[in-house]
Amino acid sequence: MLHTLLRSIAERPGIFSGGIEPEMLKITAGSPIATPPIAPIYIVPIKQHIGEVCTPIVSVGEHVFRGQKIARSQGYVSVPVHAPTSGTVVKIEDHAIPHPSGMGLPSIFIEPDGEDSHDESLEAICDYRGRDPGELRERVRVCGIAGLGGAVFPTFIKLLKDQRNPIETVIINGIECEPYLTNDHRLMLEKPEAIATGLDIIMHMVGAKKAIVAIEDNKADAAEAIRSALNSLPDMEHVEVRLLPTRYPQGSEKQLVQVLTGKEIPARKLPMHIGVLCQNVGTTFAISDAIIRGRPLTERIITVSGDALPRPGNVRARLGTPIRFILAQHGLEHFEDTHLLHGGPMMGERLKNPDIPVVKSTNGLLAMHSETMMKAHKVEQPCIRCGHCGVACPVSLVPNLLADQCRNDQFEKAESYNLFDCIECGACSYVCPSNIPLVHYFRYGKGQLAQITRAKAFADISKERSEARGTRIEREAAARAAKRKTVRTKHMPKPVDEKSSEEKSDISADPKGDGL
Amino acid sequence: MTQLLAAILSFSAFALLFGVVLAIASRVFKIEGNPMADNIETLLPQTQCGQCGFPGCKPYAAAVASGEAEVNQCVPGGERTMLQIAGLMGVEPKNIEEEPTAPMIAFVREDECIGCTLCIKACPVDAIIGAPKQYHTIITDHCTGCTLCVEPCPVDCIDMLIKPELLEHWSWPLPDTARAQLAIERKGQHAPHAT
Incomplete structure (x- = not known):
């Protein structure tokens, strides 16, 4: 009874608890997507998604075409990597990737030949409605598509027509709630037809009847563009374009699903468990490109912005373009007193050097004055228990509470307070009047918990091996003892009755006598 | 008198009944081995390194459970393991004498290996493969970094290397704010009393 009552209160569409309203700073909303010239070198890391790492299948000196597969996926949660332009593979070695550790991954360096000729091996599928969803799904996989909203989870996995979890509603996420970022906004304005086609493909693939395109009300022009594109397609009357009030972090999958359907995704479950599939507009565009034009994912739209950048804008950047090259196109060549951010200001990570390449997860590049950043990162003060973070x-x-537990290494306790449900949106750090870097503490705690779990698993294996060794030694010792016993019995004089043995011993004891 | 008799008889009957029940229970619910030792063993890192002075994690766990060993002798386990064991045993935490080093793995310089198999015999987790007069090599995924193979090697061809950190295993450090540092310092001071 109480449960039902609580549920009816909780399941209110159009709202998610908490959230903040930061200054949006969408200064690039009016800049059309620019196409930068071909860079002098492309650095393509062999893993750009969440999941298993890929294996390079090209060798140094080999010529590749744009869209040619250059690294093969291994394992299920993985998608291949493609060449961003035609050219020659000059080297394959470790290079820094956009990762907070600053560590590197093996990367394929391609020197462009300037032709930019495509690999035409994939045929265009225009009659997708007549094709088998499994075939289309395989196409999405071989085209290397991963969630371009930032999480880069292999998309084909979500596009499964599963009997146990049928998808009722497809949600296209055009929320883009991070300040500064306008890449999805521009894409919706400039390519609404392709996004509408992509949505149609997705609905056909998962067999969904309903779809919602969710857009925040600061992008009403994009909603209008999508709406008119949808009207030009047949059978799209069950697709709804919904304008939502601007609120961060509405673009997060779980929050958006809650807002649109009123259902909360349970902890450690996916949207598909409640019959929902959520795709970012960039991914939807990439899917349409892969099916309709047979083009693997080799480029994406990124927003290049920040207060240290002379000419901010939106660009169609090839994966593997060094960030230094893109920033130079926008007038930034010297990086003294500049902080580079990968992603938006709320969830983005600081880049340690500008030679890091653009990858599938790069939705924005921000160049900020160090001064601005220092203003945001003030000295951490004691918690005054104001409760703003909880709100x-x-x-x-x-x-x-969680930050306290993480700081004091009480990780198990933090886990029991659902640390792993944290989406690291940064809303708590943003509102904290004591400037506590709360999300940083959570990341520390999550990392430590992962280490503890790994250490435990390793200890279990070691224990098993140590015990196996013990039994092996015992077995070998027993086998040796048994062998010794059989050898002894074989070579020992046969136990016969006393008389004959005496006779024998007499003979052996007196060989001379015998001889005489 | 009859009341007295009835009381004595009924109490004797109860005593007999409970005695039988307890006797059966002790047979039926008998636990093999020392459960405390097993519980402690699950907390240990299972490196089998012998740095505690016992020939492996299991003997050390048994020694701690029976009170022969202190709770702070596991070097690779560090402070965390010590606190957990102390909590389990219900004793006061002790200071850690030796700081755990960075995780290590053994590496055989194969061109110098003479194939004597002595290291294979020393490895507590069977993580070295090789045969007489053949090069030996370490299965890095299973090496616990216990260093027990270094000593028996007659040609000193085994190095202990720092385990390379994998990108997937990287984790965020504590924020470098003054308060986070303060927390670490305070923890250092209060460690013996914290549980």
Whole structure:
């Protein structure tokens, strides 16, 4: 009874608990997507998604075409990597990738030949409605598509027509709630037809009857563009374009699903468990490109912005373009007193050097004055228990408590307070009047917990091996003892009755006598 | 008198009944081995390194459970393991004498290996493969970094290397704010009393 009552209160569409309203700073919303010239070198990391790493299948000196597969996927949660332009593979070695550790991954360096000629091996599929969803799904996989909203989870996995979890509603995520970023906005304005086609393909693939395109009300022009594109396609009357009030982090999958359907995705479950599939507009565009034009994912739209950048804008950047090259196109060549951010200001990570390449997860590049950043990162003060962080938290956690637990290495306790439900949106850190880097503490705690789990698994294996060794030694010792016993019995004089043995011993004891 | 008799008889009957029940229970619910030792063993890192002075994690766990060993002798386990064991045993935490080193793995310089198999015999987790007069090599995925193979090698061809950090295993450090540092310092001071 109480449960039902609580549920009816909780399941209110159009709202998610918490959230913040930061200054949006979408200064590039009016800049059309530019196409930069071909860079002098492309650095393509062999893993650009969440999941298993790929294996390079090209060798140094080999010529590749644009869209040619250059690294093969291994394992299920993996998608291949393609050449961003035609040219020659000059080297394959470790290079830094956009990762907070600053560590590197093996990367394929391609020197362009300037032709930019495509690999034409994939045929265009225009009659997708007549094709088998499994075939289309395989196409999405071989085209290397991963979620371009930033999480880069292999898309084909989500596009499964599963009997146990039928998808009722497809949600196209055009929320883009991070400040500064306008790449999805521009894409919706400039390519609404392709996005509408992509949505149609996705609905055909998963067999969904309903779809919602969710856009925040600061992008009403994009909603209009999508709406008119949808009207030009047949059978799209079950697709709804919904304008939502601007609120961060509405673009997060779980929050968006809650807003649109009123259902909360349970912890450690996926949207498909409640019959929903959520795709970012960039991914939808990439899917349409892969099916309709037979083009693997070799480029994406990124927003290049920030207060240290002379000419901010949106660009269609090839994967593997060094960030230094892109920033130079926008007038930034010297990086003194500049902080580079990969992604938006809320969830983005700081880049350690500008030679890092653009990857599938790069939705924005921000060049900020160090001064601005230092203003944001003030000295951490003691927690005053004001509770603002708990109010702002979109997943109803208690950030101040969790941060205390993480700081004091009480990781198991933090886990029991649902640390892993944290989506790291940064709303708590944003509102904290004591400038506590709450999300950083959560990342530390999550990392430590992962280490503890790994250490435990390793200890279990070691214990098993040590015990196996013990039994092996015992077995070998027993086998040796048994062998010794059989050898002894074989070579020992046969136990016969006393008389004959005496006779024998007499003979052996007196060989001379015998001789005489 | 009858009341007295009835009381004595009924109490004797109860005593007999409970005695039988307890006797059966002790047979039926008998636990093999020392459960405390097993619980402690699950907390240990299972490196089998012998740095605690016992020939492996299991003997050390048994020694701690029976009170022969202190709770702070596991070097690779560090402070965390010590606190967990102390919590389990219900004793006061002790200071850690030796700081755990960075995780290591053994590496055989194969061109110098003479194939004597002595290291194979020393490895507590069977993580070295090789045969007499053949090069030996370490299965890095299973090496616990216990260093027990270094000593028996007659030609000193085994090095202990720092385990390379994998990108997937990287984790965020603590924020470098002054308060986070303060927390670490305070923890250092209060460690013996914290549980």
